[in-house]
Amino acid sequence: MLLSGANGVAQGLGWPAVTKMIRAWYPPTQFGFWFAILTSAANGMSAVGPSIAAILSVHHGWQTAMHLPALLAIATSPFIIFCTWDKPSDVGYEDQLTLGGAEHGHWSDMVGSDFLMLLVSSFGFLFVVKTSCSEWGQVYLVEEQGVPYYTAYGCFTSIEVGGVVGSVTLGGLTDFMIRRGYYFGSGRSPRMIVVQLCAAGSCLFLNTFIFGSDPETSKTFISVVAFCMGFCLYGGIALIGTIAIEVAPIHMTGAAHAIIGLAANISSVIAGSPIQYMSQVWDWFTAFMLINITCLAAFLILIVGKNVPATYLEEPTDGPPRLREYFNNEQLAKFYTSVALNHKQYLENVAYTLG
The missing domain is CATH 1.20.1250.20 (MFS general substrate transporter like domains)
Known part of the structure; x- marks a missing residue:
């Protein structure tokens, strides 16, 4: 029970952190899609995970069914630590607009x-x-x-x-x-x-x-x-x-x-x-x-x-009253240029880290 509770605490700490990172890296014109990819990945594995665990437990024992996801999590953790950044400004680029x-x-x-x-x-x-x-x-x-x-x-x-x-x-x-x-x-x-x-x-x-x-x-x-x-x-x-x-x-x-x-x-x-x-x-x-x-x-x-x-503040300090005024052509161009540069820099940093 204690181990199960510790596992829940670890997952609970991870979700707010990863959503905060996605929020920082993607502009409003792309945030909905990438957040949906994140939640769909979790829901999809939640759906197929029990079936995979049942098959493994039948053929290889319950220990294997428990060890395999733990080993996968350990194997992917170095990639998360060394190849991800909290926000674009951490690698020298401008943070996304909100x-x-x-x-x-x-x-x-x-x-x-x-x-x-x-x-x-x-x-x-x-x-x-x-x-x-x-x-x-x-x-x-x-x-x-x-x-x-x-x-x-x-x-x-x-x-x-x-x-x-x-x-x-x-x-x-x-x-x-x-x-x-x-x-x-x-x-x-x-x-x-x-x-x-x-x-x-x-x-x-x-x-x-x-x-x-x-x-x-x-x-x-x-x-x-x-x-x-x-x-x-x-x-x-x-x-x-x-x-x-x-x-x-x-x-x-x-x-x-x-x-x-x-x-x-x-x-x-x-x-x-x-x-x-x-x-x-x-x-x-x-x-x-x-x-x-x-x-x-x-x-x-x-x-x-x-x-x-649609605000948590009584008097929003940022954000326009109309999206049509906010997302004009100049700012859209800024969005896409920023996304392209950030993606290029991200790939370069990953290649440098792994190389």
Whole structure:
């Protein structure tokens, strides 16, 4: 138990640090895509990791299943130490511009922010839905609807695949919206409209999953619904994490991600034993109806808070009122030139370090 707790502490310390580095290296026009790549990589390995560990434990023993990921982590740590830098200025280049994060601010500004409360609450509810569908979706199909086990397992795989595709696609799409200056409303993040659509889509496909599945339903239909549900859930969750980081004060991006991560951990606990207990007291259909209500609550929170200013500070010191004024051609050229130079210098530093 102590070793497991220490492992959790190590992972908890790593996530805010790596998100802070990505935030520092990539401009707002690319941050959503690369943050989605980061979260998709973690989600993808979380999905296939248990299967790999089970296979290794059967054929080579549980010690091998535990030692292999530890050895891989140790092997990659020198690369992380010697070939990565906190920010562009550490290697002589200008740091990236920001979308809405101020250069200064206090933690009390962030903790007391209405916008952060909006993000944390909607993120927490969506994460409960996402975790519940991933962990209990197969059980619901098999025990409540009588769907064959192999069809139910295909549903789980489709949710994870849809999540990876949704996170990367929507991250790139919202970057494109920022790059082209597409903007909706006053004082909001341009990514928020996509999050609202994801929450609406999650409600739609979750209801289809609950009421449209039975033993005679085709495997293809269930897989498509599960894929779309994963696309909306994972995509919306990844975008909320992106927004929480990019509008935070520059020196507090790690803290912003840590707060969002805390909501995710609490939601994972809620989606575990409490949901199973509800299924034992009532049945799986009732448990998933409660999950459905949770998804609807997330959507309503996003709609009610749609005009909350996308900032953690009462009076933003940086960041323009309109993206169209901010991302003019001259500054876009500066963005792309900076990214190209930073990438070239990064490759040169890696080659020098390894050589």
